[in-house]
Amino acid sequence: MAVSAETLQSAFEAGEVTSPADGIPTVRVPLSAFTDAVDKIRFELDHPRFVDLTAVDRLTREDRFELVYLFYSMSQHTWLRLKTRTDSESPSITPSITGANWYEREVFDLFGVKFSGHPDLTRIMMPNDWQGYPLRRTEPLGAEPVDFTVTQSVYGTG
Amino acid sequence: MTPNTQHPTPNTREERELLTVNMGPQHPSTHGVLRLELKLDGEVVVHCRPVIGYLHTGIEKTFEAKTYIQGVVLTDRMDYLNPLGNNLAYALSLEKLLQCDIPPRATVLRVLLAELTRIASHLMFVGSMALDLGASSPFLYVWREREKILDFFERMSGVRMMTSFIRPGGLVRDLDADLIADISTFVDAMPAYIDSYEGLLTGNPIFKERTAGVGVLSAQDALDLGVTGPTLRASCTALDLRKTNPYCGYEQYEFAVPTGTVGDCYDRYLVRIAEMRESVRICRQALDRLPGGSVRTEDRKVMPPPREELAKSMEAVIHHFKLWTEGIKPPAGEAYVGVESPRGELGFYIVSDGSGRPIRVHERAPSFANLQALPKLTEGGAVADVVACIASLDPIMGEVDR
Numbered sequence: 001m002a003v004s005a006e007t008l009q010s011a012f013e014a015g016e017v018t019s020p021a022d023g024i025p026t027v028r029v030p031l032s033a034f035t036d037a038v039d040k041i042r043f044e045l046d047h048p049r050f051v052d053l054t055a056v057d058r059l060t061r062e063d064r065f066e067l068v069y070l071f072y073s074m075s076q077h078t079w080l081r082l083k084t085r086t087d088s089e090s091p092s093i094t095p096s097i098t099g100a101n102w103y104e105r106e107v108f109d110l111f112g113v114k115f116s117g118h119p120d121l122t123r124i125m126m127p128n129d130w131q132g133y134p135l136r137r138t139e140p141l142g143a144e145p146v147d148f149t150v151t152q153s154v155y156g157t158g
Numbered sequence: 159m160t161p162n163t164q165h166p167t168p169n170t171r172e173e174r175e176l177l178t179v180n181m182g183p184q185h186p187s188t189h190g191v192l193r194l195e196l197k198l199d200g201e202v203v204v205h206c207r208p209v210i211g212y213l214h215t216g217i218e219k220t221f222e223a224k225t226y227i228q229g230v231v232l233t234d235r236m237d238y239l240n241p242l243g244n245n246l247a248y249a250l251s252l253e254k255l256l257q258c259d260i261p262p263r264a265t266v267l268r269v270l271l272a273e274l275t276r277i278a279s280h281l282m283f284v285g286s287m288a289l290d291l292g293a294s295s296p297f298l299y300v301w302r303e304r305e306k307i308l309d310f311f312e313r314m315s316g317v318r319m320m321t322s323f324i325r326p327g328g329l330v331r332d333l334d335a336d337l338i339a340d341i342s343t344f345v346d347a348m349p350a351y352i353d354s355y356e357g358l359l360t361g362n363p364i365f366k367e368r369t370a371g372v373g374v375l376s377a378q379d380a381l382d383l384g385v386t387g388p389t390l391r392a393s394c395t396a397l398d399l400r401k402t403n404p405y406c407g408y409e410q411y412e413f414a415v416p417t418g419t420v421g422d423c424y425d426r427y428l429v430r431i432a433e434m435r436e437s438v439r440i441c442r443q444a445l446d447r448l449p450g451g452s453v454r455t456e457d458r459k460v461m462p463p464p465r466e467e468l469a470k471s472m473e474a475v476i477h478h479f480k481l482w483t484e485g486i487k488p489p490a491g492e493a494y495v496g497v498e499s500p501r502g503e504l505g506f507y508i509v510s511d512g513s514g515r516p517i518r519v520h521e522r523a524p525s526f527a528n529l530q531a532l533p534k535l536t537e538g539g540a541v542a543d544v545v546a547c548i549a550s551l552d553p554i555m556g557e558v559d560r
Binding site: 024057098134 | 210211214216218219220222223251254255257381382383384385397402403489491492493494495496503505507509517518520522526527529530559560
């Protein structure tokens with residue numbers, strides 16, 4: 001049995017509880033209440049296993065990045081989704097959940113969200129000297145010309 | 159001999175100089191383009207830092223510029239040893255968003271194809287792990303059977319690897335009776351083949367020497383690091399999403415969830431061998447219960463109408479045109495469905511704003527989380543065991559880097 005919306009609402013008074021199409025109970029908390037919310041979900045609501053973290057860039061909104069965390073209960077076998085919104089920075093959960101390390105690095109690398117307290121916040125997918133954050137919606141979908149003999153006449157390099 | 163007092167032999171690790179070695183990204187046993195920064199104290203690995211991103215192709219960015227149907231093609235290329243499983247995970251998430259029902263024949267065929275892909279993927283694991291440890295002949299044998307499975311895929315979809323065969327709304331087309339009969343014959347013969355691989359490796363003293371007790375991962379560490387799939391099950395944790403969160407009617411099939419006892423490389427090998435046997439059982443059950451009927455949903459907003467209707471019905475032409483120009487338009491919302499891929503929990507998180515293109519598609523890639531466990535496996539062990547540890551995790555860089 002998944003955690004009911006009432007339980008979730010009573011656990012997070014400041015949170016906004018929704019139930020999306022996939023039936024995974026979802027709660028959005030303000031950034032200030034985020035660290036407490038993670039502990040609450042992992043221990044009080046018994047969803048200790050960190051599954052996933054990603055971000056969604058809602059360009060037109062203030063606090064444009066929505067961080068989406070997914071947790072899993074080993075006893076009830078259900079998922080629980082936690083969201084929070086930020087503009088640039090968010091507290092890191094890596095000190096308490098080692099498995100979140102690369103996920104936070106990935107969001108930092110591709111969206112430019114900084115996780116304060118992360119032990120090794122460096123680029124993970126892109127080269128270290130890369131400028132910009134590719135998954136932001138302001139970044140165009142681009143291509144880089146590859147210097148083959150056949151493309152020299154097209155791009156005119158070399 | 160009097161001790162050399164001017165240059166005493168360093169005794170502690172701090173006194174000795176650590177040697178930094180870059181392993182990869184072109185090392186043949188690193189399974190694609192994985193680079194490891196190893197700090198060595200003699201033969202002992204003191205520090206291991208995996209460096210990834212060499213295969214980053216921006217697939218998640220590309221999704222945002224494609225329609226949902228075009229996105230299916232991208233999913234094949236993430237985990238290229240489990241193309242049908244990735245198609246399935248993507249299709250299930252999108253169908254959740256669309257609240258779309260799938261005909262029973264398509265559901266059973268999806269299970270059959272997903273399990274055949276799992277067998278093909280585990281065959282590759284067995285072959286490459288043996289090859290990494292210096293045994294080259296098992297690779298030839300597993301390739302023989304993997305080739306047969308790829309031939310089935312070619313016969314049904316025209317493509318051996320990047321099938322894009324499972325689409326939102328069902329399957330591209332039905333499998334013909336000849337192909338079903340051939341798959342059935344193959345499934346019956348498979349247990350004997352698995353016995354022969356086991357004959358080559360399971361009791362092999364050299365293989366055991368290289369893997370038993372090497373790269374031990376405790377259950378708690380595995381859970382903390384987000385490890386899933388056979389790697390987690392080898393660390394005595396029976397978490398299989400096919401059992402705990404069944405999709406495609408997996409609750410109606412009889413199969414066991416094999417687990418290990420120690421959590422070393424040898425256990426991870428044994429679990430995958432046992433999983434192949436369970437997959438064969440599931441395939442058999444799927445073939446036995448295969449119902450008749452269509453393999454595509456009747457919902458014309460998801461699947462195009464059959465070709466013959468286009469000549470007769472104006473409505474069919476409109477649906478066809480709309481689907482191939484604007485694509486599927488799921489209602490605004492988000493969906494995630496976790497499925498059990500050969501490597502662990504695989505899920506697509508899809509966010510829609512109601513238009514024909516997704517706002518965000520994120521893959522929860524099992525290899526990405528599993529690879530995080532590599533320092534835990536290798537640190538403190540011998541440098542020669544690093545290769546065994548990588549092989550036993552079975553990472554696919556295509557889905558790690560995306």
